[in-house]
Amino acid sequence: MRLERVWLIVRRGSQSAQRHARRCAEDLRLQGVSVTVASSGLAANPFPGLLATEEGLPDLALVLGGDGTVLGAARHLARFEVPILSFNIGGHLGFLTHDRSLLRLDGDDTLWQRLRDDRFALERRMMLEARIDRGDGVPQPGDGGPEEPAADVAAEGPHSALNDLYFRPCLDEVSPTCVLELDIDGEVVDQYRGDGLIIATPTGSTGYAMAAGGPILHPGIEAIVVNPICPMSLSSRAVVVPPRSRLTVWPLGESSRRVKLWKDGAHATVLEPGDRCVVQRGPHPAQMVLLEQSPSYYRTLTRKLHWAGSLTSVEPSHN
16 A cells, blocks of 8 residues: 555544544654544534645545544545545444554554555445435535436435434424335335334444344445334334345425434434435445454454353353
């Protein structure tokens, strides 16, 4: 890997991440690398500014934080094919990050040398993309340039997500339920009445979708999880559909029954009855740098989710 320009994305509010960022920036600058440091969080999105003001794209985005910091970087950098290397510093579960012990900056075999020697793997993670068709014909700003809209409909988007896109009721002063009609490849599949609907990637299957009772998908599988949130019908179940599926979600009901669309836990937009949201596989996967020589997804699940085996014994049984 060429290391001439690095963006150092740091979890906002984490003193530990800030300390590690200062050390990394100092090391890289001593080696002649151009380093830009930026804080990222729910109330701080550095990427529009970086993309508008920096002279060029980085060779690497080094993320120091938790999964949320990684998700923010992936949403903005995937379309530019910027590799993302992340370490869990100041985060919580850290499904998408390396342990900080791999952030070796001393000795002969430093992290920077490993990258320059191409001693890493590049894993491509599927992403989702949502576009909104407004029934009123009034254009709304999105995350990027919209596709050419139909003559009678204004298109908004795309809204990108590495984990999931989900729909939840918008107003707190009314009953926290909504009615969402789902169309897959032109065929109406169900009308979900409940607390909302999650559309997730395999990466996001261990997030909100799993908490809502959905299946866990290995990230090597390319598929889309559709999972209702607390449905009022026992027949409304999670389904897994092919990655090329085109999913359309329509909010139903009175005009006051607005629905919020969330992307990876960040607010995207608000939909009203008459609007529709079209969700498809994103054209650009997130490119994640892997340092571990023998990474195990199942070991990660066991450790991060505290499955019974990880609590009762360090060694597997002899069965």
